[in-house]
Amino acid sequence: MTPSPGVRHDREVTRPTEPGGEDLEHVGARLAVTLGQLIRVLRRHAPTEIGPGSLAALATLTRGGPVRLGELALREGVSPPTLTRIVAALEAGGYVVREPDPSDRRAARVAATDAGARLVRQAMAERAAALAGRLAGLPGDQLAALAAALPALEALTADPG
Numbered sequence: 001m002t003p004s005p006g007v008r009h010d011r012e013v014t015r016p017t018e019p020g021g022e023d024l025e026h027v028g029a030r031l032a033v034t035l036g037q038l039i040r041v042l043r044r045h046a047p048t049e050i051g052p053g054s055l056a057a058l059a060t061l062t063r064g065g066p067v068r069l070g071e072l073a074l075r076e077g078v079s080p081p082t083l084t085r086i087v088a089a090l091e092a093g094g095y096v097v098r099e100p101d102p103s104d105r106r107a108a109r110v111a112a113t114d115a116g117a118r119l120v121r122q123a124m125a126e127r128a129a130a131l132a133g134r135l136a137g138l139p140g141d142q143l144a145a146l147a148a149a150l151p152a153l154e155a156l157t158a159d160p161g
Contacts, residue, residue, distance in 0.1 A: 041134070046126035048119065050093065053078065054086050055123055058095055058112055062120045066111035068101060095119060 048055055057076050061067070067075070073083035087110050090096040095116035101107040112120070135143060 042127045042130055045130040046123065048123045050090070050095070050119070053082075054090055054095075055120070057083065057086050058090060058116050059120045059124075061096060061110065061112040062117045066099060066109040068107055068109050072110060090116065 043052060050058070053076070057072060060072065060075055064075075069083055069087060070080060072087075073080045076083060078086070087096060087098075091098065091110075093115075094113060096110050096112055098108045098110055101109045135146070138146070
């Protein structure tokens with residue numbers, strides 16, 4: 001088999017690599033583990049009164065405005081029954097309200113309340129402060145590398161199409 005550019009041949013397995021020769025699966029695995037650990041650190045240092053799935057759904061509503069439950073389930077990557085339970089708990093806590101969909105009165109949309117928006121702002125501010133404290137302990141070169149990587153990390157969050 002002839003080696004092709006951008007592919008490394010180890011143990012009869014071909015893996016795509018980036019131009020610098022890094023194994024993309026390895027980089028992806030390290031990044032996934034590291035991001036997961038970082039999120040858990042932030043949750044521990046800035047806990048909220050609602051769970052992470054509920055906070056994520058509430059943040060989506062705060063950023064994007066009212067949506068139907070099915071659309072919110074798609075955006076959050078959860079099943080409709082799971083989303084229904086999340087919304088019921090958020091509604092009971094006064095963080096969201098259901099309202100008629102103006103385009104179809106038979107359907108309902110869910111919207112964040114002022115209390116829900118405040119909870120999201122508070123959680124994000126506390127997590128940003130906790131992260132800033134950890135960033136302050138990094139050497140300058142590592143902090144600069146993180147700042148330089150932000151556009152690439154932000155690009156990874158974009159929908160592919």
